[in-house]
Amino acid sequence: xxxxxxxxxxLAAVFLLASLTSFLLLNLVPGSVIDALxxxxxxxxxxxxxxxxxxxxxxxxxxxxxxxxWLGHFVTGDLGRSLVTAQPIAEALAQRLPATxxxxxxxxxxxxxxxxxxxxxxxxxxxxxLDRTVTTTTFxxxxxxxxVTGTFLILVxxxxxxxxxxxxxxxxxxxxxxxxxxxxxxxxxxxxSEAAVLIRVLRSxxxxxxxxxxxxxxxxxxxxxxxxMFRHALRPSCLNLLTIVGLQLGNIVSAAIIVEQLFSIPGIxxxxxxxxxxxxxxxxxGIVAVTVxxxxxxxxxxxxxxxxIDPRVARPS
Amino acid sequence: MNDLTPRRYDCRxxxxxxxxxxxxxxxxxxxxxxxxxxxxxxxxxxxxxxLSRDFEGFDAIKSxxxxxxxxxxxxxxxxxxxxxxxxxxxxxxxxATSAVPADDYRRWTVTLREGVRFSNGNELTSEAYVxxxxxxxxxxxxxxxxTHLGLPLEKVTAISKYELSFEFSKPAVAFxxxxxxxxxxxxxxxPDFARQREREPEYGRLSAGAGPxxxxxxxxxxxxxxxKNPHYWNPDEQYADELVFRIVEGDExxxxxxxxxxxxxxxxxxxxxxxxxxxxxxxxxxxDTVRNFITLQINFNTAREPLNDLRVRRALVHALNRETIAxxxxxxxxxxxxxxxxxxxxxxxxxxxxxxxxxxxxxALLREYxxxxxxxxxxxxxxxxxxxxxxxxxxxxxxxxxxxxxxxxNPGAIVQxxxxxxxxxxxxxxxxxxxxxxxxxxxxxxxxFNIWGLRSERVDRAIAALQSARSDNEIKQSYCELExxxxxxxxxxxxxxxxxxxxxxxxxxxxxVPTSINYDLHRIYxxx
Numbered sequence: 001x002x003x004x005x006x007x008x009x010x011l012a013a014v015f016l017l018a019s020l021t022s023f024l025l026l027n028l029v030p031g032s033v034i035d036a037l038x039x040x041x042x043x044x045x046x047x048x049x050x051x052x053x054x055x056x057x058x059x060x061x062x063x064x065x066x067x068x069x070w071l072g073h074f075v076t077g078d079l080g081r082s083l084v085t086a087q088p089i090a091e092a093l094a095q096r097l098p099a100t101x102x103x104x105x106x107x108x109x110x111x112x113x114x115x116x117x118x119x120x121x122x123x124x125x126x127x128x129x130l131d132r133t134v135t136t137t138t139f140x141x142x143x144x145x146x147x148v149t150g151t152f153l154i155l156v157x158x159x160x161x162x163x164x165x166x167x168x169x170x171x172x173x174x175x176x177x178x179x180x181x182x183x184x185x186x187x188x189x190x191x192x193s194e195a196a197v198l199i200r201v202l203r204s205x206x207x208x209x210x211x212x213x214x215x216x217x218x219x220x221x222x223x224x225x226x227x228x229m230f231r232h233a234l235r236p237s238c239l240n241l242l243t244i245v246g247l248q249l250g251n252i253v254s255a256a257i258i259v260e261q262l263f264s265i266p267g268i269x270x271x272x273x274x275x276x277x278x279x280x281x282x283x284x285x286g287i288v289a290v291t292v293x294x295x296x297x298x299x300x301x302x303x304x305x306x307x308x309i310d311p312r313v314a315r316p317s
Numbered sequence: 318m319n320d321l322t323p324r325r326y327d328c329r330x331x332x333x334x335x336x337x338x339x340x341x342x343x344x345x346x347x348x349x350x351x352x353x354x355x356x357x358x359x360x361x362x363x364x365x366x367x368l369s370r371d372f373e374g375f376d377a378i379k380s381x382x383x384x385x386x387x388x389x390x391x392x393x394x395x396x397x398x399x400x401x402x403x404x405x406x407x408x409x410x411x412x413a414t415s416a417v418p419a420d421d422y423r424r425w426t427v428t429l430r431e432g433v434r435f436s437n438g439n440e441l442t443s444e445a446y447v448x449x450x451x452x453x454x455x456x457x458x459x460x461x462x463x464t465h466l467g468l469p470l471e472k473v474t475a476i477s478k479y480e481l482s483f484e485f486s487k488p489a490v491a492f493x494x495x496x497x498x499x500x501x502x503x504x505x506x507x508p509d510f511a512r513q514r515e516r517e518p519e520y521g522r523l524s525a526g527a528g529p530x531x532x533x534x535x536x537x538x539x540x541x542x543x544x545k546n547p548h549y550w551n552p553d554e555q556y557a558d559e560l561v562f563r564i565v566e567g568d569e570x571x572x573x574x575x576x577x578x579x580x581x582x583x584x585x586x587x588x589x590x591x592x593x594x595x596x597x598x599x600x601x602x603x604x605d606t607v608r609n610f611i612t613l614q615i616n617f618n619t620a621r622e623p624l625n626d627l628r629v630r631r632a633l634v635h636a637l638n639r640e641t642i643a644x645x646x647x648x649x650x651x652x653x654x655x656x657x658x659x660x661x662x663x664x665x666x667x668x669x670x671x672x673x674x675x676x677x678x679x680x681a682l683l684r685e686y687x688x689x690x691x692x693x694x695x696x697x698x699x700x701x702x703x704x705x706x707x708x709x710x711x712x713x714x715x716x717x718x719x720x721x722x723x724x725x726x727n728p729g730a731i732v733q734x735x736x737x738x739x740x741x742x743x744x745x746x747x748x749x750x751x752x753x754x755x756x757x758x759x760x761x762x763x764x765x766f767n768i769w770g771l772r773s774e775r776v777d778r779a780i781a782a783l784q785s786a787r788s789d790n791e792i793k794q795s796y797c798e799l800e801x802x803x804x805x806x807x808x809x810x811x812x813x814x815x816x817x818x819x820x821x822x823x824x825x826x827x828x829x830v831p832t833s834i835n836y837d838l839h840r841i842y843x844x845x
Binding site: 029030031032033034035052053056081084085086087088092095096151154155158159162165166167168169171261262263264266267270271273274278279 | 457458537538572575580581731734
């Protein structure tokens with residue numbers, strides 16, 4: 001309990017630091033949302049319009065005051081409104097977040113579905129043909145950025161073969177099948193490089209676990225090799241895998257921002273890019289806050305799970 | 318003999334008719350015959366049209382973004398008083414039937430078409446325009462709206478149920494052509510609908526227009542679905558049952574191109590990147606044109622050393638090879654420009670003395686200037702403008718002028734720099750040019766929009782002459798004199814006319830060559 005509390009406090013500090021940094025960074029970029037909205041206008045009237053809008057939007061106050069006001073509203077659940085469209089940020093996030101969460105989860109699940117069997121088989125037949133093929137492929141995938149993998153998948157599977165859609169998004173409420181069909185390529189674009197990391201980690205951990213004495217004992221008892229692999233070797237080899245899954249989640253969210261653009265998925269990644277371009281600081285802050293909280297919570301969950309799988313972790317030294 | 322001749326003639330005519338029928342049938346059976354049958358549009362169906370930027374809203378006050386792609390939706394949901402052909406100057410009545418200026422051009426009387434209804438069933442009367450413009454002109458953005466019009470609009474009043482009076486603080490000679498410009502000042506909602514909702518923050522997401530289509534669904538960042546307005550005054554123009562504007566953002570050569578090639582779009586338009594490819598491919602129909610509403614131009618801050626010296630500005634322009642800039646900046650799609658109106662336009666000035674590409678002359682002018690030049694900052698946004706800036710940087714280096722590129726990530730940063738005169742050179746699109754009396758006047762010495770800081774008596778005299786011109790001939794003559802003065806004084810220089818291309822599937826008809834920033838994409842139909 002104390003362990004979880006300490007972790008929570010640390011993560012709250014991470015949230016404050018991340019949100020303040022994004023607020024300051026956005027304000028360091030020249031130009032303001034009002035300039036973009038009003039266009040030209042060096043006249044006195046233009047300046048009056050500028051000042052009036054700045055006052056209405058609260059942009060006439062110092063940066064730190066604005067940040068504190070934003071934080072005050074944020075902790076009470078009020079994320080404010082977009083400076084460009086006047087849409088409530090909470091509503092925009094509620095509309096966009098499901099698409100991103102679905103993409104991230106599908107990518108993560110797909111990565112695990114690819115990584116666990118291949119990692120196990122590679123370790124099981126260490127230095128065999130399959131292991132070598134998997135090792136070579138994972139190295140290739142690790143060296144490819146997500147946008148290259150995504151573009152390749154689009155060109156082959158959507159443009160040339162027309163098996164899957166190149167772009168677009170169908171809400172789950174409209175059609176589950178079309179929704180999943182639309183997510184196969186974007187999720188695969190993220191999952192392939194993610195899976196490559198997981199395969200490497202799992203393979204090396206399994207190979208090390210397979211040297212343990214209790215595995216030799218299990219073999220001596222005549223248990224089937226695959227039973228030993230999945231029943232006795234996999235669980236202790238999963239600790240690092242789990243840590244990597246938690247750490248990689250931040251990478252997946254970053255990759256999702258690029259992949260959403262590439263596949264035109266209306267998630268928070270594409271909204272973030274639009275908002276940064278338009279200097280819509282309220283929207284950017286809302287998105288950053290939600291993303292940070294998401295990553296922080298997942299890492300907290302991973303830490304807690306870690307301590308459950310290996311109770312020695314939670315014990316004070 | 319007399320009996321035989323007509324009979325023989327009848328016989329030949331019969332054979333000829335049979336031959337014609339056989340040939341016609343054979344032609345219809347040939348592969349190219351689809352085009353013959355395609356003349357007849359098929360009504361109904363749903364079309365997917367690309368928008369490469371998110372749709373930001375219907376209301377000019379709630380979401381006053383400079384983004385122009387939204388016009389494709391706005392024009393389908395609303396309609397204009399007139400349709401204007403920017404090339405020929407032809408004005409076609411739409412929601413209005415006539416527009417008559419007062420003798421001094423400070424007031425225009427516009428008569429509305431009777432029987433027009435908004436999508437909520439209420440009739441379009443003068444009241445709608447009075448309410449709409451009263452709201453716009455009372456808002457903090459009033460000056461922005463006047464800038465969009467290019468005219469000093471004071472107020473709009475109702476003369477009768479169908480007659481309106483537009484009043485200006487100065488003569489508004491160009492008002493007829495401005496009425497046909499699809500700028501979003503003209504898009505208005507039904508007044509009762511507006512009064513009930515316009516104070517709500519979400520008003521920008523609502524609409525009740527008098528256009529051919531109305532909103533069925535708006536999924537943010539994903540799509541806007543339009544369906545037929547059952548009350549539209551001209552149902553002959555409503556071919557499609559449904560128009561889906563799909564938002565596919567990003568570089569045109571990435572996701573939008575993939576969506577087009579994967580068959581997910583019926584129509585897609587491009588502003589440069591894909592024009593060259595469009596001209597060579599045969600997979601899609603391609604409408605291709607070069608328009609003056611996205612002309613690339615450079616602006617000089619003439620109040621700042623060394624650009625306050627005319628020789629330096631002229632040297633910098635002489636050093637620019639527009640052919641190369643046009644080719645590289647738009648990947649082959651654009652055409653060289655020296656003036657805002659393109660060749661063929663009624664306001665094009667054919668006899669201007671141009672500052673042609675001449676590096677020798679550029680070097681000579683810089684030698685004559687005599688002082689070493691500091692590094693010049695070229696302010697540009699990312700994308701095609703940055704490409705142009707990079708090309709210019711290389712060309713200036715050839716004549717001994719070093720330049721940095723200052724990249725702005727958002728248009729607001731550019732606007733701020735121009736507004737505060739905090740720039741040396743800026744490269745970017747010129748914006749919409751409709752009528753000579755509405756855009757170049759800013760270079761006048763006392764004009765508050767004079768971002769160039771130019772002080773030129775010759776230019777001021779030319780502007781005064783243009784402002785007092787009334788007939789088209791007078792306007793053109795004084796405008797061309799102003800253009801020559803502008804060319805000689807070089808506060809800015811035009812580089813390349815932008816390219817516009819529209820891709821459509823082979824079975825899509827009704828795409829026309831655009832003459833304004835509205836591409837009339839809502840008029841598409843399926844062909845057999």
